[in-house]
Amino acid sequence: MEKTTHTLEEKLQEFKRLLEIMQRLRAECPWDREQTFESMRVQTIEETYELADAIMKNDKKAIMTEVGDLLLHVVFYAQMGSETGDFDIFDVCKNLNEKLIFRHPHVFSDTKADNSQTVVQNWEDLKLKEKDGNHTVLAGVPESLPALIKAHRIQDKARNVGFDWEKREQVWDKVQEEFQELQHEIAAMDKNKMEDEFGDLLFSLVNAARLYDINPENALERTNRKFIQRFNYLESKTISQGKDLRQMSLDEMDVFWDEAKKKEKEENNSSSEKI
Numbered sequence: 483m484e485k486t487t488h489t490l491e492e493k494l495q496e497f498k499r500l501l502e503i504m505q506r507l508r509a510e511c512p513w514d515r516e517q518t519f520e521s522m523r524v525q526t527i528e529e530t531y532e533l534a535d536a537i538m539k540n541d542k543k544a545i546m547t548e549v550g551d552l553l554l555h556v557v558f559y560a561q562m563g564s565e566t567g568d569f570d571i572f573d574v575c576k577n578l579n580e581k582l583i584f585r586h587p588h589v590f591s592d593t594k595a596d597n598s599q600t601v602v603q604n605w606e607d608l609k610l611k612e613k614d615g616n617h618t619v620l621a622g623v624p625e626s627l628p629a630l631i632k633a634h635r636i637q638d639k640a641r642n643v644g645f646d647w648e649k650r651e652q653v654w655d656k657v658q659e660e661f662q663e664l665q666h667e668i669a670a671m672d673k674n675k676m677e678d679e680f681g682d683l684l685f686s687l688v689n690a691a692r693l694y695d696i697n698p699e700n701a702l703e704r705t706n707r708k709f710i711q712r713f714n715y716l717e718s719k720t721i722s723q724g725k726d727l728r729q730m731s732l733d734e735m736d737v738f739w740d741e742a743k744k745k746e747k748e749e750n751n752s753s754s755e756k757i
Contacts, residue, residue, distance in 0.1 A: 500557055501557060504558060505561060508561050508562075508565070514558075517558070518562070519559065519562060522555060522559065526552075529551045529552050529555060532548050532551070533545065533548035533549060533551075533552060536548045538700070538704075557571060584608060585605050586601075587604065588600075602642060606619070606639065606643070619639055619640065619643055620636060620639055620640070622639070623635050623636055630684075630688065630698055630699055633684070633685050633688040633689075633698075634692055634698055634699070637689050638692060646693075650693035653686065653689055653690045653693050654690065656689070657683070657686045660682045660683040660685075660686045663679045663683075664676065664679040664682075664683050666679075667679045708746070712739055712742035712746070715738065715741070715745065716735060716742060719741070720738065
């Protein structure tokens with residue numbers, strides 16, 4: 483993908499064109515005219531995941547395309563808001579600009595912030611002070627967030643007000659404690675308590691990831707992709723040899739699985755050498 487640079491005037495002109503196109507679509511396209519905030523909600527979530535997928539693949543062209551698709555949704559919502567007189571794109575931008583200035587006093591005022599951690603702490607404090615902001619520390623965590631991401635966000639917010647381990651190594655004692663409690667409930671075969679303790683174990687592992695600056699969502703997705711790639715290799719090899727997975731032993735499958743891991747390692751080493 484070629485490097486591109488555009489002037490502020492060019493960017494504003496293209497954004498103006500987008501707003502004009504959106505206005506016309508709502509007036510002349512039957513499908514666009516029928517959409518509501520509710521009908522667009524699921525599509526917005528889908529577009530967000532498509533952007534996340536492009537980011538995981540580090541595909542810059544796809545990222546650009548998916549950012550555009552999300553921007554479409556932003557102007558779509560703003561256009562619908564303007565039609566009911568509730569808000570328009572001016573209000574959206576003005577509200578965002580004022581929020582960014584208010585939450586970055588180290589940039590737009592004389593507040594000092596020497597590192598990103600101070601910035602985050604100031605950000606959370608300022609959110610509590612805003613007129614329509616969060617009035618409790620955890621209020622800003624969306625209820626509909628996927629559980630893994632929500633756990634990380636909850637712990638991060640708690641950390642910002644000092645609720646954290648004194649030393650990050652201490653978290654492993656908690657992980658071990660939760661694992662032992664899970665083992666106890668597994669031995670008793672109490673499904674409800676097993677699920678409860680499994681959740682506690684996952685929560686403690688997410689906490690460990692946070693303390694070691696590992697994004698648990700990204701980490702798990704990388705493992706998902708590795709598994710898919712290896713399983714697809716296993717499946718393709720069995721098909722090419724006229725075999726049926728359902729009729730193979732685990733030992734037979736492991737041969738192809740190990741081949742997939744070896745192939746993967748060789749490809750990674752080759753990529754590293756090119757870099």
